[in-house]
Amino acid sequence: MPSLKNALRPAVAVGAALALFTGMSTSAQAATGDFTYINVNGDDFTLHAPENGECFLLVSGARSANNRTNTRATVFAEQGCEGSRLVMQPGTSVNFGAAVPHSVMFG
Known part of the structure; x- marks a missing residue:
């Protein structure tokens, strides 16, 4: 007959794994407000309440x-949020000139 100590080990392991998993999961947060830009063709675009941590083209x-x-x-030179970057703080505007960014990530 197994001892109580041996019977509790699997339950403790499962409980610890569940606590670790649920403690680490977080829901995505969205930024409050809008990010607007004008592309090189003169078209206006708006990202409404963009998700933090997601890369936008x-x-x-x-x-x-x-x-x-x-x-x-954070705006990036290349698509996929790669390459050189520039951080825009909340409430700021930038004219990029010739080196236009191609993606942005919030947070």
């Missing part, structure tokens, strides 16, 4: 941008 590259969210926006 800036269609045809952004000539200028306005971060009207409550979180920082």
Whole structure:
């Protein structure tokens, strides 16, 4: 007959794993506000309450941008949030000139 100690080990292991899993899971948070930009063709775009940590494509590259969210926006030279970057604090605007960014991530 197994001892109580041996019978409790699997239950403790399962409980610890469940606590670790549920403690680490977080729901995605969205920035409050809008991120607007004008692309190189002169078209206006708006990202409404963008999800933090998600990479967004800036269609045809952004000539200028306005971060009207409550979180920082990091714009990247390349699609997929790669390459050189520039951090835009909440409430800031930027005119990019010739080196236009092609993606943005919030948070």
